[in-house]
Amino acid sequence: MEFFVISLLNGVSYGLLLFMLSSGLTLIFSMMGVLNFAHAAFYMVGAYAAYAIGFKIGFFPALFVAPLVVGAIGALVERYGLRTVHKYGHVAELLFTFGLAYLIEEIVKVIWGLTAVPYRVPEVLDGPLFTVYSTAFPKMRGFMMLVALLMLLAVYLLLKRTRIGLVIQAALTHPQMAEALGHNVPRVFMLVFGGGTALAGLAGVIGGVAFVTEPSMAAALGPIIFVVAVVGGMGSLAGAFLASLLIGIIQTFAIGLDWSLGGFLGAVGIAVTAQTPLYSLWKLQLSQVAPVLPYLLLVLMLIFRPKGLLGTRAD
Amino acid sequence: MAAAPSRLRYRPLNLARWLIWGLTVLAMAVLPQIFTQGFAITLMSQMGVAIIFALSYNMLLGQGGMLSFGHAVYSGLGAYIAVHTLNLASSGQIWIPVSLMPLIGGLAGAFFGVVFGYVTTKRSGTTFAMITLGIGELVATCALMFKEFFGGEGGITTNRVVGQPFLGITFGPGVQVYYLIAFWCLLSMALMYAWSHTPLGRIANAVRDNPERAEFIGYDTQRVRWFTLIISAFFAGIAGGLSMINFEIVTAENVGALRSAYVLIATFIGGIGFFFGPIIGAIVFTFFVVALSGYTNAWQFYLGLFFVLMVMYAPGGIASLIMMQVQLIARKRFRRIAPHYLAAGACGLLLLAALILTVEMTYKISVDSADGTVMNLFGVQFDASAAPPWAVAIGLWVVGGALFNMARKRVARILGEIQTEILQAKT
Numbered sequence: 001m002e003f004f005v006i007s008l009l010n011g012v013s014y015g016l017l018l019f020m021l022s023s024g025l026t027l028i029f030s031m032m033g034v035l036n037f038a039h040a041a042f043y044m045v046g047a048y049a050a051y052a053i054g055f056k057i058g059f060f061p062a063l064f065v066a067p068l069v070v071g072a073i074g075a076l077v078e079r080y081g082l083r084t085v086h087k088y089g090h091v092a093e094l095l096f097t098f099g100l101a102y103l104i105e106e107i108v109k110v111i112w113g114l115t116a117v118p119y120r121v122p123e124v125l126d127g128p129l130f131t132v133y134s135t136a137f138p139k140m141r142g143f144m145m146l147v148a149l150l151m152l153l154a155v156y157l158l159l160k161r162t163r164i165g166l167v168i169q170a171a172l173t174h175p176q177m178a179e180a181l182g183h184n185v186p187r188v189f190m191l192v193f194g195g196g197t198a199l200a201g202l203a204g205v206i207g208g209v210a211f212v213t214e215p216s217m218a219a220a221l222g223p224i225i226f227v228v229a230v231v232g233g234m235g236s237l238a239g240a241f242l243a244s245l246l247i248g249i250i251q252t253f254a255i256g257l258d259w260s261l262g263g264f265l266g267a268v269g270i271a272v273t274a275q276t277p278l279y280s281l282w283k284l285q286l287s288q289v290a291p292v293l294p295y296l297l298l299v300l301m302l303i304f305r306p307k308g309l310l311g312t313r314a315d
Numbered sequence: 316m317a318a319a320p321s322r323l324r325y326r327p328l329n330l331a332r333w334l335i336w337g338l339t340v341l342a343m344a345v346l347p348q349i350f351t352q353g354f355a356i357t358l359m360s361q362m363g364v365a366i367i368f369a370l371s372y373n374m375l376l377g378q379g380g381m382l383s384f385g386h387a388v389y390s391g392l393g394a395y396i397a398v399h400t401l402n403l404a405s406s407g408q409i410w411i412p413v414s415l416m417p418l419i420g421g422l423a424g425a426f427f428g429v430v431f432g433y434v435t436t437k438r439s440g441t442t443f444a445m446i447t448l449g450i451g452e453l454v455a456t457c458a459l460m461f462k463e464f465f466g467g468e469g470g471i472t473t474n475r476v477v478g479q480p481f482l483g484i485t486f487g488p489g490v491q492v493y494y495l496i497a498f499w500c501l502l503s504m505a506l507m508y509a510w511s512h513t514p515l516g517r518i519a520n521a522v523r524d525n526p527e528r529a530e531f532i533g534y535d536t537q538r539v540r541w542f543t544l545i546i547s548a549f550f551a552g553i554a555g556g557l558s559m560i561n562f563e564i565v566t567a568e569n570v571g572a573l574r575s576a577y578v579l580i581a582t583f584i585g586g587i588g589f590f591f592g593p594i595i596g597a598i599v600f601t602f603f604v605v606a607l608s609g610y611t612n613a614w615q616f617y618l619g620l621f622f623v624l625m626v627m628y629a630p631g632g633i634a635s636l637i638m639m640q641v642q643l644i645a646r647k648r649f650r651r652i653a654p655h656y657l658a659a660g661a662c663g664l665l666l667l668a669a670l671i672l673t674v675e676m677t678y679k680i681s682v683d684s685a686d687g688t689v690m691n692l693f694g695v696q697f698d699a700s701a702a703p704p705w706a707v708a709i710g711l712w713v714v715g716g717a718l719f720n721m722a723r724k725r726v727a728r729i730l731g732e733i734q735t736e737i738l739q740a741k742t
Contacts, residue, residue, distance in 0.1 A: 035441050081627065088630050091382050094444060095583065096626045098384075102576065103619035110613050110674060113682040219572065223452045226445050234442065288460055295453035299434055302446060306437060 002133040007253050009132075013141045015248020016148035017210070020203035021221070022228040022240040023155060024196030030235035031172050031192045033090060034082065037097035040222030041104035042197040046070045046204025047213045048108055051119035059122040063147075063205050070201025075194030082193070083186065101218065109215045116214035125209075144206050151202060152241075168192060227294045231301050233311020242309050247294050254290035339504075343497045347490050356489040357561075362601045363496035364558045367503045369582045369593035369600075371550035376579070377587035378511060379543040380523030381436075382444045385451025386551060386578050388431065389424040391570030392454070393552025394559040395464065396423035398471045401559070405477040413477055413486050417499050417556035424552020428545040436540035439526065443540075451575055458567035470566030473559070486560065496557050503550050508590055510546060519543045577604075580622050586632025595633050612683070613674050620670075648733045655729055659722035665715030672708040675699075 025039045049069050054062035077100065085092045121140050128136030159165040170178040171188045179185045211217065228247055232239030301308065343363075347356055368390055375381040397420035404411050411419065435446045458465040465471070476487045484491055510516050518539055521529045526536045559565050568574060577600070585596020603621075607614040629636055643649040672692065679690045679699040688700040697704045 033441075035445065081623075084627050085630070090441060091380075092626060092630055094382060094441060095579075096623065098576075098579070099619060099623040099626055102580075103616070103623055106613065106616035106619050109682075110616055110678050111681050223448055223572075227449055230442065230445050230449070284460065291456045292453060292460070295449045295456070298446065298449040299453070302434060302437060 002135055003256060005132045006135045006137065007256050008249065009137055010141065011249030011252035012245060013145045013148075013248075014252055015245035016145050017203055017207055018225060018228055018248055019241050019244035020148050020151060020206075021200055021225045022232070022244055023152070023237060024199035025225055025229055026232070026235060026237050026240045027199075028193055028196040029229065030237075031168070032082075032189055034093045034097065035226075035229070036193075036196070037094060037222075038077075038101040038104060039097075039197070039200050040218040040225060041101040042070055042074060042200040043204040043207065043221060044108060044213075044215070044218040045073065045104060046201030047119065047208025047217065048112060048117070048204075049201065050205040050208060051117050051213055054119075059125075059209075063202075066205050067198040067201040070204070071194040071198030074197025074201075075190050077197075078190045078193035101222070105215055105218055112215070114215060116212045119208050119213040121209050140210050144210055147202070147206055151199065155199070164191075224294055227298045230298055231308055233308030236308065236310040239308055239310030247297065250293055250297070251290055254286050254293055257286040259286045260284055336505075340501060343501065347493050351490075353489055356493050358601065358605055360489065360493045360496050360561050361558075361605070362598050363493070363500040364554050364561060365578075365581060365597035365601045366500055366594050367550055367557065368554035368578050369585065369597040370504060370507050370590075371547045371554065372578045372582045373587055373590075373593040374507060374510070374519075374543060374547040374550070376582060377592070378516060378523065379519045379540060379547075381439065381540060381544070382579075383435075383447040383575070384444055384572070384579070385435075385447035385449075385454070385575050386547075387570055387572075387574035388451050388454045389427055389548035389551040390420075390555035390558070390578075391458075391565070391574065392427045392555070393420035393424035393548075394555030394565045394569050395471065396420060397552075397556035398473050398559045398565045399464075401473050401475070401477065402471070405474060413475055413560065414495055416560055417553045420556025420559065421549045421553040424555060425545050425549035427552075428548025432541050432544040432548065436537055436544055439536070439540065448572075451570075451572055455567065455571050458570050465567055466565070468567070470564050470568075472564045475560050475563055492561055496561065499553060499557055503553055504594070507550060511590060515539070515542060515546075580618065584622060584625055584632055586634025586636075588631050589634040589638065592632050592634035595637075599633065611675065611678075613678050616674060643733065646733075646737055648736075652726070652729055652733065655722065655726045659719065659726050662715060662719035662722045665711055666719050669708055669711035669715050672704065672711065676704060676708065 021039060021043055025036055028034060028036050028039075046066050050059070050062040050066035053065050053069070057065070081096060081100070082093060085096045125139045125143050127139055129139040129142040130137055157165075159168060167178065167183050168188060168191075170181075171183065171185050175185050178188075207221075208217070224247065228240055228243045231247070232241070232243030346359060350356070350359070368386075371390075372383070372386050375383050375386070397416045400409070400411060400419045401413065401416055403409050404413075431450050435443060435450060438446060459467065475492070476485050486492055486495065518529065518534055522534070522536045522539045529539070530536055555569065558569070581596045581600035582593045583596070584600060585594065586592025603618060604614070607617060611617070625632065631638075640649060643652060675690065675692055676699040679688055684700075689696065689698050
């Protein structure tokens with residue numbers, strides 16, 4: 001019970017962090033048809049920016065400033081980079097963001113070095129929030145969930161309840177018509193890209209503290225959020241939410257379990273020893289397999305339900 | 316019924332093609348006799364492997380329109396199977412000569428192409444790219460899980476000198492390995508070139524350009540993509556087998572995401588629109604990596620920047636730039652533009668100097684400042700934390716940027732003029 005509750009809480013908080021990233025990715029994709037390969041790189045920039053800014057003005061001001069900085073960088077990238085390659089088609093756009101991801105990682109390495117920077121949890125958020133039986137749930141995790149939920153609410157209100165949200169939705173489905181009505185659709189694109197990257201930056205501010213801020217953090221998380229986007233259904237925000245939680249929970253539970261195929265076979269009466277063929281497969285524990293699970297889910301999803309959980313189209 | 320009329324064919328001898336292939340063979344045979352240092356031989360061996368790998372990648376990207384982020388899976392798994400086969404051979408359990416190991420790698424690559432390709436080629440476009448990324452991560456993570464097969468962190472090592480020497484060939488010296496690689500490289504090049512002219516190669520182009528139409532004339536686009544991927548994986552496996560023989564070690568890096576990224580970068584830099592593009596790309600890329608990584612720690616930054624600039628301003632790669640100049644020379648307009656190229660190039664050098672100065676000084680201060688900030692660049696010694704070098708850098712950025720912008724605009728204007736002239740001459 002203790003394991004279940006704490007794993008569920010950890011899984012949900014990790015899933016919410018994934019959603020902070022995949023929401024921006026999905027927004028950008030559904031709007032511009034661009035799969036932003038550099039999205040996780042912006043997440044990393046957010047963490048490093050918050051580390052550099054927070055050094056001077058403290059963690060909480062940086063929580064607001066760093067995403068703005070990342071969003072501004074994102075908007076500039078859209079205006080002067082992505083818009084240039086837009087005429088060459090989607091593959092060129094994907095290649096551009098791929099190159100950008102590579103480049104951002106190298107820039108981070110040149111400026112901050114190869115090792116992790118000491119970006120630490122502020123004192124207010126240090127320590128346990130509450131304890132379940134004997135396991136403590138850290139305050140930082142709780143704060144992560146709070147920020148993610150607030151962000152979810154803010155994005156929802158912005159898209160559904162404001163004028164700019166209406167324009168964004170219009171430009172999303174009917175770009176020509178929105179343009180004909182006098183809205184500057186390229187500028188809306190720039191805003192969406194900047195906004196999406198700012199969300200990634202916000203996730204970076206939180207994720208950088210909760211985990212480690214190092215140059216490989218983008219490459220570690222990047223593929224997972226693409227899995228989220230594909231599993232949830234390309235371009236579906238609700239699907240991204242579901243898939244984020246699903247993958248967050250699956251991964252957290254798997255890490256804590258030492259089940260193995262061999263153990264299962266042993267339980268049904270087939271003894272597995274070191275002499276059994278394929279022993280290295282049977283002895284694998286679920287906790288060891290945990291990093292592979294999202295990708296397995298991706299492959300299974302593509303075979304059995306190519307459009308994703310809540311997606312509407314198959315390509 | 317009368318016999319079908321024999322088709323009339325007009326096929327002049329394509330002299331240029333024979334000349335180019337002949338020169339390639341000659342160059343590959345003669346170069347190691349000119350550059351005999353071990354360093355040069357190793358470099359050329361790596362280039363040969365990279366050429367096969369990049370060409371196999373371009374079969375997907377250039378000819379099939381499939382952007383893959385996980386191509387190293389096939390070369391890497393091919394290399395693993397080949398290294399295990401070689402180890403079996405050297406322990407005497409089976410008999411396969413070393414020179415055929417690339418074929419083993421190729422067959423293994425094709426096998427995994429059949430398996431993984433079935434899943435990945437179900438979709439095309441952006442989703443295909445995502446799935447290949449997922450499969451790549453899947454295999455890369457598995458490589459750290461199954462230590463018996465993948466060798467964990469240390470990888471699987473081997474010794475390529477196996478069995479009795481045949482005609483004095485042991486594959487001990489680097490130059491013998493080079494010639495083995497050159498042989499397989501030429502063979503693969505010829506085969507892949509021939510493939511691009513087969514019906515499958517042609518229909519792969521059709522599926523790339525207009526999948527809907529290809530389906531309407533009766534082709535299953537998924538199957539076309541799948542077959543293309545299998546053949547591409549075969550050649551990637553050959554490259555993997557050769558790199559195994561070259562380095563005598565296979566590690567988890569061989570299936571990793573970075574390796575996949577490198578082949579994509581190399582192929583794109585060379586140019587995906589022409590058959591010879593990836594060959595140029597592989598040569599330039601290998602040279603870039605080997606030469607630059609000796610000089611600077613920030614070489615990956617320069618590589619990334621170069622790639623992004625190519626995507627933005629020369630999406631056809633180096634090959635398309637070359638072909639553009641060939642066109643100009645053929646129409647006798649090159650002499651008019653050449654001086655402006657030179658001017659733009661000189662201004663570009665100023666910008667490059669500014670970039671290098673900025674990056675290297677930043678690196679020195681932020682990462683490499685353990686033993687002081689005094690550094691040496693192009694034979695000049697200075698203190699990276701002092702103001703003057705930064706002033707020089709800023710000056711170079713401003714002056715170089717302004718001059719380059721002017722020169723660039725003039726080149727664009729004159730190219731435009733030449734274009735109009737050529738168009739007018741046609742009509």
